[in-house]
Amino acid sequence: MTQNLVLIGHGMVGHRFLETLAERGALADPAAPDGPGWQVTVLAEEDRPAYDRVHLSSAFTGATDAELALCATEAALFKDGEGRVYAVGNRDPFSGADVIAHGILGTRDGRTVVASPMYKQEFDLLTGECLDDPSVRLPVHEV
Known part of the structure; x- marks a missing residue:
């Protein structure tokens, strides 16, 4: 049975939490909505994917959004x-x-x-x- 999980914020910790769920096979399969696993909804204020806040100051020396991103972008x-x-x-x-x-x-x-x-x-x-x-x-x- 699919369970619902609402993640508030998509910072480094939230992103790592979702990675761990995925690594353990705990996420629901979108093709089987009634199957086992967690259906995740992420509520985040920022309009960008999770990024490395620890190294954010490197943006001032030329690091790009893609280099700071923690997850793949389209x-x-x-x-x-x-x-x-x-x-x-x-x-x-x-x-x-x-x-x-x-x-x-x-x-x-x-x-x-x-x-x-x-x-x-x-x-x-x-x-x-x-x-x-x-x-x-x-x-x-x-x-």
């Missing part, structure tokens, strides 16, 4: 006309929505870019740099 994959594959973070930094994978692939000034489907900012797929606001970047993943 990636958006693109293949250009030449067959090159790119992977960047799926979260639009301007809207907070996971929509970059639905963006429009193109080029701008000789750079391969994706335009966010939300507010249309364009991001360089090699560097993650927002061409409309260079202070903003998407995380870039190795393919």
